Amino acid sequence: MVRTYALLMWTWTRAAAAYPASFALMTVLGVFVAAMDVGVILIIFANTTTLGGFSRDEVLFLYGTSAVAFTICDTFVSNIDRVSEHIKAGTLDTFLIRPVSAWIQLATDRFVANRLGRVLQAGAVLGYAVVALSLDWGRAWMIPVMVITGIVIFAALWTIAGAAQFVLTDAPEVVNTFTYGSSTLTQYPLSIYARDLVSGVTYVLPLAFVNWQPGLYVLGRDDPFGTPGFMRFLGPAAALVLALVAALAWRQGIRHYRSTGS
Amino acid sequence: MFGVLRAYTLIALWQARPGLAGYDVTDAVTFCFVTQAFIGPMQLFGGGLNIPERIRSGDIALDLVRPASLQLWALAEDTGRAAYLFLVRGIPPMLLGAALFGIHFPADPGRWLAFLAGFAIAVVVSFGWRYLVALSVCWLLDDRGVAVLSLVLTTFFSGMMLPLHLFPGWLGDLVMVLPWAAMVQLPTDLYLGKAPVLDTLAFQALWAVVLLGLGALATRAIRHKVVIQGG
Amino acid sequence: MIELDRAGRSFKVRRNVVHAVRDLSFRVAPGEFVGYLGPNGAGKSTTIKMLCGILTPTTGSVRVAGLDPSRRRTTLARRIGVVFGQRTTLWWDLPLKDSFELIRHLYRVERADFATRLAELTETLDLGEFLRTPVRQLSLGQRMRGDLAAALLHAPDVLVLDEPTIGLDVVSKAGIRDFLQRLNTERGTTVLLTTHDLGDIERLCRRVMLIDHGQLAFDGTLDDLMATAPGQSSIEEVVTRLYTGT
Numbered sequence: 001m002v003r004t005y006a007l008l009m010w011t012w013t014r015a016a017a018a019y020p021a022s023f024a025l026m027t028v029l030g031v032f033v034a035a036m037d038v039g040v041i042l043i044i045f046a047n048t049t050t051l052g053g054f055s056r057d058e059v060l061f062l063y064g065t066s067a068v069a070f071t072i073c074d075t076f077v078s079n080i081d082r083v084s085e086h087i088k089a090g091t092l093d094t095f096l097i098r099p100v101s102a103w104i105q106l107a108t109d110r111f112v113a114n115r116l117g118r119v120l121q122a123g124a125v126l127g128y129a130v131v132a133l134s135l136d137w138g139r140a141w142m143i144p145v146m147v148i149t150g151i152v153i154f155a156a157l158w159t160i161a162g163a164a165q166f167v168l169t170d171a172p173e174v175v176n177t178f179t180y181g182s183s184t185l186t187q188y189p190l191s192i193y194a195r196d197l198v199s200g201v202t203y204v205l206p207l208a209f210v211n212w213q214p215g216l217y218v219l220g221r222d223d224p225f226g227t228p229g230f231m232r233f234l235g236p237a238a239a240l241v242l243a244l245v246a247a248l249a250w251r252q253g254i255r256h257y258r259s260t261g262s
Numbered sequence: 263m264f265g266v267l268r269a270y271t272l273i274a275l276w277q278a279r280p281g282l283a284g285y286d287v288t289d290a291v292t293f294c295f296v297t298q299a300f301i302g303p304m305q306l307f308g309g310g311l312n313i314p315e316r317i318r319s320g321d322i323a324l325d326l327v328r329p330a331s332l333q334l335w336a337l338a339e340d341t342g343r344a345a346y347l348f349l350v351r352g353i354p355p356m357l358l359g360a361a362l363f364g365i366h367f368p369a370d371p372g373r374w375l376a377f378l379a380g381f382a383i384a385v386v387v388s389f390g391w392r393y394l395v396a397l398s399v400c401w402l403l404d405d406r407g408v409a410v411l412s413l414v415l416t417t418f419f420s421g422m423m424l425p426l427h428l429f430p431g432w433l434g435d436l437v438m439v440l441p442w443a444a445m446v447q448l449p450t451d452l453y454l455g456k457a458p459v460l461d462t463l464a465f466q467a468l469w470a471v472v473l474l475g476l477g478a479l480a481t482r483a484i485r486h487k488v489v490i491q492g493g
Numbered sequence: 494m495i496e497l498d499r500a501g502r503s504f505k506v507r508r509n510v511v512h513a514v515r516d517l518s519f520r521v522a523p524g525e526f527v528g529y530l531g532p533n534g535a536g537k538s539t540t541i542k543m544l545c546g547i548l549t550p551t552t553g554s555v556r557v558a559g560l561d562p563s564r565r566r567t568t569l570a571r572r573i574g575v576v577f578g579q580r581t582t583l584w585w586d587l588p589l590k591d592s593f594e595l596i597r598h599l600y601r602v603e604r605a606d607f608a609t610r611l612a613e614l615t616e617t618l619d620l621g622e623f624l625r626t627p628v629r630q631l632s633l634g635q636r637m638r639g640d641l642a643a644a645l646l647h648a649p650d651v652l653v654l655d656e657p658t659i660g661l662d663v664v665s666k667a668g669i670r671d672f673l674q675r676l677n678t679e680r681g682t683t684v685l686l687t688t689h690d691l692g693d694i695e696r697l698c699r700r701v702m703l704i705d706h707g708q709l710a711f712d713g714t715l716d717d718l719m720a721t722a723p724g725q726s727s728i729e730e731v732v733t734r735l736y737t738g739t
Contacts, residue, residue, distance in 0.1 A: 007598050015586040022406075029410040036414060040423050044271070046430040048278040051271075094582040096547045099570035100599050181263045192274035193267075255549050255563070258504055259542050 004100050008108035009076075016112050027114040034071065034118040037187060038063065038125055052192035057132045058219055059189060064126025065143065065211040066186040069150025071122045075115040077107050077155045080162035081179065083253075084172040087165070093259055103250060106162070139218050145236065146214040150186075152239035153210050156246035157182055163246070163253035186210045191224045198225055206238035265298035265355050268423075269363055275428075283427035289454055292366045293425055295359030296450045300381075302351030303344035304388035304445055306422055308413050310343070311336060313396035314405050326485050333474070333481050337389055344385045368455065376459045380449035383466040387444045390473025391416070397480045400487060421447030441469040494651055494683045495521040495544060499553035501707075502539050513539040514707040516553070521685060523650070526677045528698030529687040532736045536707040537687045541655050544685070545575050558650055571600055574644035578656035581640055583628045589639050590624045593646060600647035607646065614642040617672055634665035641669065645676070652676070654686045658693055670696050691728045703735055710735060 016023055041063060045056035054062070083106065086092040095105040130143070161175040168175060182205075190198045190212045201207040216223055217232035272290040276282060285293065300306060313336065316322045325332050359365045368374055395412045399405040417423055420442035429437050437443060444466040451457035501515040514536040521527050531537045542548040543555050546562030546569055555562055558572045575582070583592045597607045615621055618638040623631055631639060637657060644652060654673075658666045674697055676682050686693065694701060694715070701718050703711035711718060715728075722731045 004599065007595070011584070011587065011591065011595055014591075015584070018586075025407045026410075029407060029414075032414050033410060036418050036423065039418065043424055043428055043430065044275055047282055047428050048275055050278055052274045090580055093542070093547050093577065094580065096566065097545050097570055097573075097575045097582065098599055099567045099601075101567065177263050181267065184264060184267050188271060188274075193270045197270075257547070259538075259547050 001101075001104065005104050005108060008105065009111045012108060012111040013113055016114075023112070023114055026112070027117040030114055031117045031121050034067070034121050037067070037184075038121075041187075052189045053224060054189040054191065057129050058221075060125055061129035061133060061219065062189055062211050062215050063187045064122060064129050065146055065215060066150060066183065067122035068119065068126055069147050069210060070154050070183040070186075071115065071118040072151055073154040073158060075113075075119060076111075077158050078115075078179075079109050079111065080106050080158045081165070081172065081176050082106070082109070083162045083165040084169045087169050087257070090259070092257065096254075096257075102254060103159070133219070135218060136220060139220065142214050142218050146211055146218075149214070149235040149239045150210040152243055153206060154179070154182070156239070156242040157205075159246040160249050163249040166253035166256050182207050182210075186212065195225060202227070202231075206242055209235035209238040265295055265359065266362065268298075269294045269359065272424075273363075283425060284456060285425070285427075285454070288364065288366055289456075290425070291359060291363045292454060293421075293450055295356050295363075295365055296453050297422055297446050298355040298359070299348065299352035300384070300446050300449075301422075302347035303381075304385060305392060306388070306416050306420065306446070308392070308395075308409050308416070310340065311392055311396045313393070314399045317397075317399050322484070323488050326488055331478075331481070333393065333477050336393060337386070337474075340389045340392075341382075341385055344389075348381075366454065368453065370455075373453070373455050376463070377449060377453040379463055380452040380466060383463065383470050384445045384449045386470040387441055387466060387473060388416075390470060390477055391441060391445075393477045394473065394480060397477070397484055400484050416442055416445070419443070420445045421450065441473060444469045494523045494525075494558060495519075495685065496556040497540075497543075497553070498555075500540075500543060500550045500555050501552035502543060502548055503551050512707050514543070514550075514704075517704070517707070517709060518553075519702060519709060519712060521683060523683055524677070524681045525700060526673075526684045526698055527686070528694040528701045529685055529704065530691075530694065530701060530732065531687075531704040531710075535704045537704060538655060539707075540704065541575075541653055541685075541687065544653055545569070545573060571647060572650050574647070574649035574652040576637075576640050576644045576652070576654045576657050578637065578654070578659040581628060581636055583636070583639055583643055585629050586627055588625050588627050589620065589631070592628060592639070592643060596643055596646050602647050606648070610646055610648065611642075614645060617675070618642055619668070634661050634668075637661060637665070637669065641672065649682070651683045651685070654684065654688075656688055657686070658688060658690050666690070666692070673697060691732060695728055703732075705736065 038060075041056070041059055044051060045059070049055065051059060080103065083092070086095070086106065086109075092102070095102045095109075098105065130140070157179050161179050164175045165172055185193075185201065186207055190201070190208060198208065202209075202213075213223075213227070213232050214235050223231075269291050272294055273287060276285065276287040276290045280286070313322070316325060325335070328335070356365065360367070368377070391412070395408055398408050402408060419426075419437050419440055426434065426437045426443055426447045428434075438447070448457060448462050448466055452459065452462055497517050497519050500517045501512060503510050503512045503515070505511075517536075517540065529537055529540070539548060543550050544557050544562060546564075546566035549563040557569055560569045560572075562569050583589070584595065587595070593611060596602075597604075602610075615624065618641060620638060620642060623635050623639075626635075628636060628639065641657070658669060661669070670693060673684060673686070677684050677697075684697075686698065688694065699714060701711065701713065701715055702709060703718075711721070719725070719728065719731055722734050725731050725734070
């Protein structure tokens, strides 16, 4: 599976390499777009020293962990959200006649490496925050765990969004708002949001486990909403459950596919 | 959805620094949802004009030989759509904001008048900018790059992401005189009653005239180019 | 090789249920060459998509090469070749050769087998001159030959063709017909062919099935088909009569 993925990715990369100038331009511009979110955080902290009880570097840490996970998914998985495009163009049929899962073919379809620029940018912010915060190294092991958890959660969200497009073929923006919205939401400490919203993203849609719950552990902070300490470690379990839900949703989506046209 | 998340960020900031930039918390939330209402009518995320496709397909030649000016034609179409989108895409976010957080609705009819005038000019400024971006396809082969660059400039420097008053130091002074301020920040300040009406409208009108003027020059250049190259 | 037992597929269109195919039963034995005819919207494509596992039947059962296509789609894919005349299954931006190479990996074809088959297909389909051309730059006839080769590189037992000659000129059509004939007689590949071109049928198919309103309206040899309308000399007239129900 990994081999097939790598092979398809490589094939698309070679196809894109025919246009090197465009590739370079899009890489640079992708970094610009991503840098806007960091710009907003920096401007906010030009006006205040704390936001929702967190310092600038702590917010950058939360931003960095969420953004690294999100941009990795954005690079490697996000093409899944073009299901409705493929349904309308009839190209989904051609994925379905091949002996490889449609998910892999969709995820790699027109893969372009230029989004990797954003991963580097997010990684740089995270690196800065980790150094600036002089974290307790006994707790730093959680950082890779939370990044992987975040990748699984975002990949599952994207898969669910893609699966939803089998039904909501005419409204891909609606489901895509939900993936990008999840990224925006997790860029800030959840303490700035209302309690009900935070309960929702903790117990229903487990976005709180991307970076908030494990992040509190790394930063050595108590949860302002008062959740018990063991919840800091539930991320991998939550990610696994969501991944299962996503896999089921995807299967259902494929079975409900109604190929159109002749 | 993004409006709601942005509102929470602004609320958190104003809780930490009450009265920042002369806004209170409700002003900040109002700012968030009024600007949200601008996205559709002003096509802040780019697009809205079909000129790039028409240039690529060569249909632009047909538009250029029409007796009506391409620019005015596109402007008329764009303002019509903006009025429509303001009603269907603009009003709902404001109502949502009012329902979730409570926002200011000006009681003074004069302020509404100032806001609507400012909004109308802002639509023209936004059109003037997007028209230039669209025509740039003629000279640049890859229009995606320009589109992304325009997206960054428009969302960041218009006040769409944060009120421009928060930008520190010289950056803050600079962004207030750029054309993007005339699209989002200034009409919203008129709504909130935080800006001198006549000065603001005059400043917006200035940018509208400058951008439309540049657009007219660009239209002439492209007509020249199309005629010479035979479309 | 192909077995449909009261298979049906319906779609909900707003509040109404549309039966694209209903109660369809037929069998195709290994080595047969079957023409599958029907007016537009009769259910041909729906049938084909059920055979490949793209669509899940709402009623009845479908088996191809002993497998249930919708449940074992990826396993079946290794044993079936599919060509859609209306759209390519190749990668638009890749040279034909790279598309084939990719297919070798996806279908896990042995390198040696692949080389022999590709050489053979290159010769019989005359692909040599455009193997290095990106698919988007190929003419329709070239693209169709490329698509055919792509569908056969893994040496499938069954080949399903959905209007493979649509839009092709006379010479290209003749080339494709010759090729399909040889594939069927020399290799024994089972072929199911849908087409609106009755020349394809006359030239290639010993057996003809005709579907109308989602149901089988005729199943027999070409001679049987002609015999349904005594006095008519051309297949066009016979089929027109069957389509219009006169």
